[in-house]
Amino acid sequence: MEFTKWQGCGNDFVLIDCRERELADYGAFAKKVSDRHFGIGADGVLVVLDSNRADYRMRIFNTDGSEAEMCGNGIRCFARYLRDHGVTDRDKFTVETGAGILVPEIVRQDGAITGVRVDMGEPVLAADEVPVTGYGSGRAVDVPIEVAGSDWRMTAVSMGNPHCVVFVDDLASVPIERIGHLFETQARFPKKTNTEFVQVLDRTHLRMRVWERGAAITLACGTGSCATLVAAVLTGRSERAADIILDGGTLHNEWAADNHLYMTGPAVEVFSGTVEV
Numbered sequence: 588m589e590f591t592k593w594q595g596c597g598n599d600f601v602l603i604d605c606r607e608r609e610l611a612d613y614g615a616f617a618k619k620v621s622d623r624h625f626g627i628g629a630d631g632v633l634v635v636l637d638s639n640r641a642d643y644r645m646r647i648f649n650t651d652g653s654e655a656e657m658c659g660n661g662i663r664c665f666a667r668y669l670r671d672h673g674v675t676d677r678d679k680f681t682v683e684t685g686a687g688i689l690v691p692e693i694v695r696q697d698g699a700i701t702g703v704r705v706d707m708g709e710p711v712l713a714a715d716e717v718p719v720t721g722y723g724s725g726r727a728v729d730v731p732i733e734v735a736g737s738d739w740r741m742t743a744v745s746m747g748n749p750h751c752v753v754f755v756d757d758l759a760s761v762p763i764e765r766i767g768h769l770f771e772t773q774a775r776f777p778k779k780t781n782t783e784f785v786q787v788l789d790r791t792h793l794r795m796r797v798w799e800r801g802a803a804i805t806l807a808c809g810t811g812s813c814a815t816l817v818a819a820v821l822t823g824r825s826e827r828a829a830d831i832i833l834d835g836g837t838l839h840n841e842w843a844a845d846n847h848l849y850m851t852g853p854a855v856e857v858f859s860g861t862v863e864v
């Protein structure tokens with residue numbers, strides 16, 4: 588099986604084009620190739636498929652083999668694969684995902700590709716649709732949650748996948764390695780959750796680190812960066828457009844008047860190869 592290896596702000600993926608040949612078990616493939624010692628090494632696997640609802644279909648599998656509804660850094664890499672490898676000659680197209688049909692667009696400066704801008708659709712804020720339990724059917728904005736024996740305040744946002752956004756005064760002092768998994772598996776999140784720890788630098792710059800569902804700490808999370816902006820706006824901490832500064836790079840996000848999130852950032856092909864399946 589041929590693959591290409593991609594990274595978006597350091598969140599890295601093995602991408603396989605399965606329009607001609609599907610695999611029997613993408614989850615098992617993802618667990619095998621994501622391993623950074625016994626495999627290729629990645630935060631997950633992106634699968635290119637045909638769609639009868641959009642131009643293409645993207646599936647995303649975490650390192651633990653679980654399938655997620657959506658991946659923000661991943662869809663930027665997916666879009667560049669389609670454009671750079673001649674699958675399409677268009678700069679804008681539709682992609683069917685677990686979060687609905689989303690629209691990536693290649694961004695150029697003086698003709699050269701500098702990144703990808705993605706219409707990530709609308710955030711889902713009804714707690715029981717994130718889903719998160721114990722907060723009724725309204726929004727769970729700046730609500731209490733107990734994790735690791737401490738009381739935290741969080742805002743729950745779905746971008747197709749669940750996010751728990753926690754604002755902190757000093758990001759460097761948060762032991763994410765120790766508590767990330769406890770947030771991920773907190774019983775209030777029946778589908779588990781991605782958790783973003785955010786320090787507000789100013790009203791247009793947010794510093795975020797993430798413990799991802801099914802992938803642990805990654806250098807960036809695109810859907811998480813969108814959830815971060817939504818939570819910051821809802822709690823009065825930021826403007827509706829801001830830079831989200833991650834360990835592996837920066838994403839520029841806007842929660843526009845049409846209620847859609849627009850995320851702009853890089854997507855880089857690192858290498859390609861073949862792997863036995």
Ligand SMILES: N[C@H](CCC[C@H](N)C(=O)O)C(=O)O
Pocket residue numbers: 598631647649654655656657658659660661748749781799800801802805807808809810811
């Ligand atoms: N671990 C995530 C999927 C990958 C999302 C992240 N890598 C992104 O860029 O949005 C989940 O299980 O919901």
